[in-house]
Amino acid sequence: MGICSSYESVSVATAKIIHQDGQLQEFSYPVRVSYVLQKHPSCFICNSDEMDFGNYVSALNGDEELQLGHLYFVLPLSRLKQPIQAEDLAALAVMASSALMKSSTTSNKKDNAPLVFSVTNQMKNMRVANSNTVGSGGGGGGDGRAVVVGNKHKRASSRGRDFTSNLNVITE
Known part of the structure; x- marks a missing residue:
């Protein structure tokens, strides 16, 4: 025992x-x-x-x-x-995601998950953050897409460099 x-x-x-x-x-x-x-x-x-x-x-x-x-x-x-404005919301989302990721004390993926925001029809085809397209298509309040903010990828060869957050669009 x-x-x-x-x-x-x-x-x-x-x-x-x-x-x-x-x-x-x-x-x-x-x-x-x-x-x-x-x-x-x-x-x-x-x-x-x-x-x-x-x-x-x-x-x-x-x-x-x-x-x-x-x-x-x-x-x-x-x-x-x-x-x-959409640009203001995107900037605040990136800032919040960055702050939340920095404050995370565990390496648990759940705790380090990026913030996800729905893309509205008014935001479709808009360009923000490094000229990436935010979204397109649509119907209803959102258009079936989501903006993923603050998804950092670190590689073994990064030599300690910190990569800035990127604004990406993913289809759901």
């Missing part, structure tokens, strides 16, 4: 905030927006779930609590009354 033990990895949900410089800040407990903005008085916080191409970005109220399991962006006040 022997002694058996097992280990179960428990993932704790956190509120993730992506700052303007690409740094990730995580809270494992609810925190008020006003607390985060104390160091950023000329900025606002928005929920990534509420960001949509062509719509205005809405700021969270200072009394609101950041919800665990959600992703937020700290943006300058100058972006508050501007409609968000």
Whole structure:
């Protein structure tokens, strides 16, 4: 007979905030927006779930609590009354993916999975990031394609170089 033990990895949900410089800040407990903005008085916080191409970005109220399991962006006040463009969404997606991949402490593929966003009809045939086509075709809200952001490939011959994230399109 022997002694058996097992280990179960428990993932704790956190509120993730992506700052303007690409740094990730995580809270494992609810925190008020006003607390985060104390160091950023000329900025606002928005929920990534509420960001949509062509719509205005809405700021969270200072009394609101950041919800665990959600992703937020700290943006300058100058972006508050501007409609968000596809290029802006793509840049924020790349920044978020990069920050999340850098913060991952395990080599588990699930934890290092790239962010995937649906491509809308308004974004088809648009060129962003290194002139790659974002999407084409379509019907409905999306066109059956997805944008994959932040999928890094490292080779043995990379000699320690860090490859920048690329924006790719894959057919589903």
